[in-house]
Amino acid sequence: MERIQHSPLPGTLRDELVAGLNPASAGGIDQVRLKELTGLPPTKAIRALCVYFALVREQAPASGPVPEKVEAFVKQNPSPYDLLLQVEKPSLLDLGAGDLSFEEEFLDHYLPSLQHRGKDLTLHAVDRLQPGSQLGGAYHADPKRLHRLTRDAPDSLQFRFWGGVDMLDLSTHPHLLHEYTMVTCHAPATPTFAYEPTRLSPAAIHSHLTKTKGDYRTVRVRGEKALEVMHRGQALTFPHWKFVIHGPLALLNLAARRGALCILSAIDDEVFWEILAQLVEDSGMRPPDVIFTPETIPEIFGHVHQTLASLTIGERCNLPDATPLRRTLPVSTTPRERNPIAYRFRFVEIRRGAVFPGMPAGSTARRFRHMSEEVPPWHLVLVPERVPAE
Numbered sequence: 001m002e003r004i005q006h007s008p009l010p011g012t013l014r015d016e017l018v019a020g021l022n023p024a025s026a027g028g029i030d031q032v033r034l035k036e037l038t039g040l041p042p043t044k045a046i047r048a049l050c051v052y053f054a055l056v057r058e059q060a061p062a063s064g065p066v067p068e069k070v071e072a073f074v075k076q077n078p079s080p081y082d083l084l085l086q087v088e089k090p091s092l093l094d095l096g097a098g099d100l101s102f103e104e105e106f107l108d109h110y111l112p113s114l115q116h117r118g119k120d121l122t123l124h125a126v127d128r129l130q131p132g133s134q135l136g137g138a139y140h141a142d143p144k145r146l147h148r149l150t151r152d153a154p155d156s157l158q159f160r161f162w163g164g165v166d167m168l169d170l171s172t173h174p175h176l177l178h179e180y181t182m183v184t185c186h187a188p189a190t191p192t193f194a195y196e197p198t199r200l201s202p203a204a205i206h207s208h209l210t211k212t213k214g215d216y217r218t219v220r221v222r223g224e225k226a227l228e229v230m231h232r233g234q235a236l237t238f239p240h241w242k243f244v245i246h247g248p249l250a251l252l253n254l255a256a257r258r259g260a261l262c263i264l265s266a267i268d269d270e271v272f273w274e275i276l277a278q279l280v281e282d283s284g285m286r287p288p289d290v291i292f293t294p295e296t297i298p299e300i301f302g303h304v305h306q307t308l309a310s311l312t313i314g315e316r317c318n319l320p321d322a323t324p325l326r327r328t329l330p331v332s333t334t335p336r337e338r339n340p341i342a343y344r345f346r347f348v349e350i351r352r353g354a355v356f357p358g359m360p361a362g363s364t365a366r367r368f369r370h371m372s373e374e375v376p377p378w379h380l381v382l383v384p385e386r387v388p389a390e
């Protein structure tokens, strides 16, 4: 009862569930109401509610590697993607896939080895850009690549791409797997993931965006809703959701729930520190309403900043060696994932740089190499696990 009452479910559903389960009411459990609410007969309904509210642990999917093994694997191997070669049913979900260049490079690299081992691969990709939209430019799924990946795919590859899909609203997509061997997000979108709404007020975010990007407003471009930003006297147009801020907690929760191993790559400096703040136990690194800037970051992150700033391109370090990892990742209210179970990361590796030998990369990472004035990006390898029930 307590778990239901404190859950993020809508109030009416919470009350109905409590009323349906309340053994103190005359006649005990209200089987009819429970059936209406869950669609299940009483014993199955109660079992499902116990799993949903994390009172019992659901069996891990047979093919999913356990977190301890995933951690040991990534510590010992230069390419975390090699994990796919080890598991029975390899699968990867790529979030914000853009032009699908990562998918192409990844398949060139891994499909032959997987085929050689007689393994089928499930590769799923989503992006919020609406196919056919005039906005979004080079990030649209490249039609020739899409054709190659779908029509010309061998039988051993199950590839699907969904455009016009917000990665934080995947719960209504029944074709996605419940859990993937790997979840990746290459060059997480900015400003979408650059500011954490549980730490920064809408007013602080808005004022910072206006100061750094320019005034912005919603307009229509040839009938399509768009965001117009006045940047240095020039009107730039983007998809209308470009400045919708989800924050890193939402992305981390999504990745932890869907992947046995998660990779966030080509992370720009601003997004990186905001993500990092959500990974560490020290709440002093999550000061309320303070925007992270090159001026404030060294002081806020102290010795962690010193350790990370000293990494050279291509170097890697284990975050738990620098500071304790957060014991529980707060359940973000943004993703409409159906499961309120708490997760955390048991291991986090940080690398400096855009591309790494033997590892596939997306087109944004490849572009970083030519941007000499850009601060080198960051790369995170994360091993999630459920927080054990107390």
Ligand SMILES: C[S@@+](CC[C@H](N)C(=O)[O-])C[C@H]1O[C@@H](n2cnc3c(N)ncnc32)[C@H](O)[C@@H]1O
Binding pocket: 095, 096, 097, 098, 099, 102, 126, 127, 128, 129, 136, 139, 140, 165, 166, 167, 168, 185, 186, 187, 188, 189, 190, 192, 266, 362, 363, 364, 365
């Ligand atoms: C910087 S681009 C990176 C594209 C590609 N992953 C790469 O590495 O080149 C960010 C991508 O995320 C997509 N995106 C932004 N917000 C999203 C969301 N909420 N759900 C899904 N995709 C999103 C954008 O449309 C864009 O394609």
